[in-house]
Amino acid sequence: MTQNLQQQSNLSPDEALKRKSRYLRGTILESLADSITGSATSDDIKLLKFHGTYQQDDRDLRVERMRQKLEPAYSFMVRIRMPGGICTADQWLQLDEIAQKYANNSLRITTRQTFQYHGVIKRYLKSTIAGINKAALSTIAACGDVNRNVVCHNNPYLSTCHEEVYDWAKRLSNRFLPQTGAYPEIWLDKEKISADSSIKEEPLYGETYLPRKFKIGIALPPSNDIDVFAQDLGLIAINDGNHLIGFNVSVGGGMGMTHNVPETYPRLASVIGFCTLDQIFEVAEHIIRIQRDFGNRSDRQQARLKYTIDSRGIDWFKEELNQRLGWKLESPRPYHFESNNDPFGWVQDFKGNWHLSLCLLSGRIKDTPEQPLMTGLREIAKIHQGDFRLTTNQNLTIANIPPAEKKNIEALVEKYHLPMPEKISRVRQDAMSCVALPTCGLAMAESERMLPDFLNKLEAILARIGLQNDPITVRVTGCPNGCGRPYISEIALVGKSLGRYNLYLGAEFAGQRLNKLYKESLTEDEIIETLTPIFKHYAQDRNKGEYFGNFVVRMGYVEEVKEGKDFNKKDIELKAVKTA
Structure with missing residues (x-):
């Protein structure tokens, strides 16, 4: 690993913490066992992000609890890693049960095309994460300084190209998962690996992982529903009409900034070239390695890939990538985007199955007196023969509905007043x-x-x-x-x-x-x-x-x-x- 020497000599406290964490173990087990407080230690709070959870507290109650000399009402947000935003009906029911048992009786679809829970108190945190894994899902790397949930168009059934895009999202997600044994040890009670320091738990990320979060997204024109230019690594799928032939590669997208700090800003990714399908793993891995080696590890406000690129120039980045690859990306192929929103309502795919896309404001799935949304989707999951697809715009597709099942789904949609698009304004x-x-x-x-x-x-x-x-x-x-x-x-x-x-x-x-x-x-x-x-x-x-x-x-x-x-x-x- 060829770390930037200047930054090695001036690591931020977060970098030092990662280095001494024993590949994200820290003292998380001790924090979970401490029943005196609802909080983890300050160091473990940072490490827990890599495991898919953020410590929070109910800010509505802060003043009153302070008046009563109580600690804040601590709880945890738990985010699932779900590449492409897909879960089966059985998984939906298991996630629904977790929400009712351990969280605040709601699920929330995030802008990274996955679910997150809120209100999980510390004594239920391990049970929640273990339950998610029992549903054949995970929370590892849903947060933290690693490659996070890989997003793509949410419905692979619409065409062969859609199927291939989803397949690549899964493969990229699996390729760049952290390898640390800390996750199964802490949450799944797996046996600890040897403490031998010669064991390389993270051959890609190293002991300090990435300088900041890293996001990958795949768009299939003419739809830019995943906002491909907001991704650190954006892949624009190019096809010949029937199958994918490769991707235009864009780098350096990111939305974060800080008020009154003009050196921070959002940036749209720059398209730097085209690669074929058999080249994509190599290209993606070297882009991650460049950010690992040159990203700012002294100042987290300047640590995203967008600043790495802008501080040195896009030409420098392309040359560095070409040098590591040993070959050059081709010129970008033509593409055209028409919108970055989601289509709603019923659509039939090329195989004859149906898909219903619902508009869920802010992605919140819960029951209200006017709309028992969570109950309605639970009842659909009980009979649904297909699966559920989340979008990066916080919406939901009930997907792959056989023609014979469509009337049953329609009846439940009507019974539980689910949000059909004709009842919702365009804005x-x-x-x-x-x-x-x-x-x-x-x-x-x-x-x-x-x-x-x-x-x-x-x-x-x-x-x-x-x-x-x-x-x-x-x-x-x-x-x-x-x-x-x-x-x-x-x-x-x-x-x-x-x-x-x-x-x-x-x-x-x-x-x-x-x-x-x-x-x-x-x-x-x-x-x-x-x-x-x-x-x-x-x-x-x-x-x-x-x-x-x-x-x-x-x-x-x-x-x-x-x-x-x-x-x-x-x-x-x-x-x-x-x-x-």
Whole structure:
């Protein structure tokens, strides 16, 4: 391993922790056994991320518990590793049972095309993870400084090319799994391996793993439903009409940033070439190795692949990759994207089976008095002969339904009032949010809990103007870290403080251009007041077929962002003036 020497001499505390963790073991077993507190130690909290779980606490209860001199109401978020977002009906029922037994009676579909649980207290954490493994799934590397859940188009039954894309997602996921024995030892009570230091538990990652998280996604044009340019490694599938022949390779995507730190910014991945199917493992592994060796291990705010590339230049990256490969990528093949949203409703595949895609706002699956969603999906899983497919836009496909089963599924959809698209506005269909409050420790504002009421207000304005049937993407996040991929949304609300959001406008509808800050620190009502005249202008003066994001750029509401380094252009210029 040829680590960057400058960074080896100045490792961040997180890097030192990984190095001394004995390949992610730390003192996690001791933390789990400590019944005096609902928390793990500060070091183990960081290591637990690699095992697929984050420690959180209920922020709604913080002040009252502090008044009562109690520790915070600690619990854990547990995320599943599920490449391509696929689970069987039997797995669905097992995951549902875990949610009822150990979590908060809900499942949540994430923007990484998998499930996560919330509210798992420490004494149930091992039982939860063991239960997930009993369902032939896992949580390893769902979080942490490793390659995370590999995402792709969610329905491999639509064509042979879709099948092949899903197969590659699984193969890439398995290829880059951490090899440490810590996971089965801690959660599955497997026998410990030898303590012999000569054993190389991580031949790819090494003892310090990657500098930060790494994400891989595969898109099949013309759909960019997985936001391929938001991935550290994006693969754009190229086919001959019947089968895949290779991938255009894009590198350096990432959504995270920090308020008032202009050196941090979202970035869309750069397309650097084309490789054939038999070359993809070699290409992907060397890209991961470059990030391992050159990623910033001194400053975690600058540790993602996007900063590794921008600090040295894309030409340097391509040359480094070519040198390691011993050959050059071909020139990119032509491709075309039309949108980054999900289609909804019923569709029949080339084999005659049916698939029903449902819009699940914020991906939350739970029962409410108006809509017993979790119960309805549980009853469907009991009779369903196919499987379930999650999307990176937090939606769900009940997939591979034989023609004879379709009427039974339709009856359950109606009985449990499941969210069919004809009952949901267009802007609501395409909306997304992160979890934010009360559980996320990074949240500065509400997100999932505020989205329904905000959309009610937005729908009323759009209907009055005559835009109720127009596709406009809206994404809300409680902080600037970008979990809901807000910076490639035509309208984005990014939490700044409690009840206030920065408003971003101007992304391209298919996820191929970043948006730009329009106004700062607005309340929900101020956002509606700000958007209303822009919507009116759009309704009156748009060109035929022009999307909202393109319109606001053309009319000068915001500048076009051509690359990530331009995202905070005015902030950087202002900082330079102050420094001078």
